[in-house]
Amino acid sequence: MKKVFVVEKEDNVGTAVGEAIRAGETVGTEGRVTDVTVVARADIAYGHKIALRPIARGEQVIKYGLSIGTATQDILPGDHVHVHNVESNRGRGDRAAAQAQKGAEQP
């Protein structure tokens, strides 16, 4: 069984660090969580994250035992977790820069 790596036990996502994972494959966990299995609902490339638990829209995505952002839609176990369903809590730098630019242009 292919496995994803989980840094801290609070994490609700794991990271693919071996072979790429194909949709439909059963995936186990390595690291500080070793007893979870999920069925991948999408292809998960090396370095990408997969949800280990349901993460409701508005809930925090946890990696390193800390929030790395907020779910922008309901995420199911086995889903690919990335920019399409997670938003930074710090705001997107490019948007903040655009905002600042707009502010600077005002008289």
Place this chain on the structure above:
Amino acid sequence: MTEFWGYVRPDGSAGARNHVLILSGTVYANKVCDKVAGLVHGAVAITHPLGRCQVRPDLRMTRLFLSNTGINPNVGAVVVIDHFREEGATAEDIAHDIQQASGKPVAVVNIRESGGMIAALEQGVRYAADFARALSDLRREPVPLSRLLFGTECGTSDTTSGLASNPATGICADRIIAEGGRAILAECTEWMGCEEWLTSRAATPEIAQQIIAGVQHMEQRALASGEDIRGSQPTGDNMVGGLTTIEEKSMGAVKKGGSAPVVGYLEIAERPASTEPGLYVMYGPGHGAESISSMAAAGCQVLVFSTGGGHTASHPIMPTIKVTGNARSFELMRDTVELDVSGVLRGELTLEEAGRMIFDEVVAVASGRLTKSEALRDDNSFAIHRVGISI
């Protein structure tokens, strides 16, 4: 409690090495320094392109880096070489700083005053050889880890860095701190996005404010030079690699500092005034050589450099241990990388075990084991942070 075998200095600090440092005051003395160091047992040269025609804040920065590097307990004695006495960061200023702060033997060679290049070379070699013989009488003795100041750095990072080598380095930092030691986390550009994790660990509200201000200051400096370092984070390449947010990217980096309370905020290359155990965060750029040099100037005796792609970074007087979580990088870069913790990602090694491997290597290196880069005399990473332009 763990001890390491160190050289106890006049000021009570403990060195992991016993170097005679040949320190260049200006770019124009670099070659003489290299020649002196090449002729004397145990001597190591530190050279750089600065020290002349710099704006005042930069002259102060140059002096700070050079003086504090000489004060580092890994240095037993110093020969400072300059070509001519000018205002600014002179050899005399630097020698004075080192002597005042540490009480260690320091000599100055002025190329012009000694009668030229060849006479200066003779004078420098004589000082250095005398120092080398005197220092050879020193014996290592057991000292507690409370006298260790441990540096952390990461560079040429990849997916494995944030998952394996950085968290394992953090576990090592936590262990050193638990045993009464201190650790430094620098590279404040990489705190961007996880300031709150650091401020939540700050021992005082003032430290928390300094952390926020430090990140903002670096960001403003970058903006002033036309570079928006926040706007592009994480980068397109990062996203292709699987990093989703700036928080995720930064936490992967900041993990190498461990999870201990942040007990002090340091300006770049500043020596901590306190011996309180804990994590000290230091202002400075992500530039590897500058960052490593700023921690050596702060007094770190050993540094762990966590790398994904593998690395050659090694400071002239501060042993620089390289650790990777990427098995392929270890194969390719095994001449200069000490530890392979890729077993963490294959489930063959726990993060705790990897942390212990790093800790054991740190104690061994602090006690005299050569790093791979030291064995090859590949000391490539000395660089002074710059504030302004050359004038």
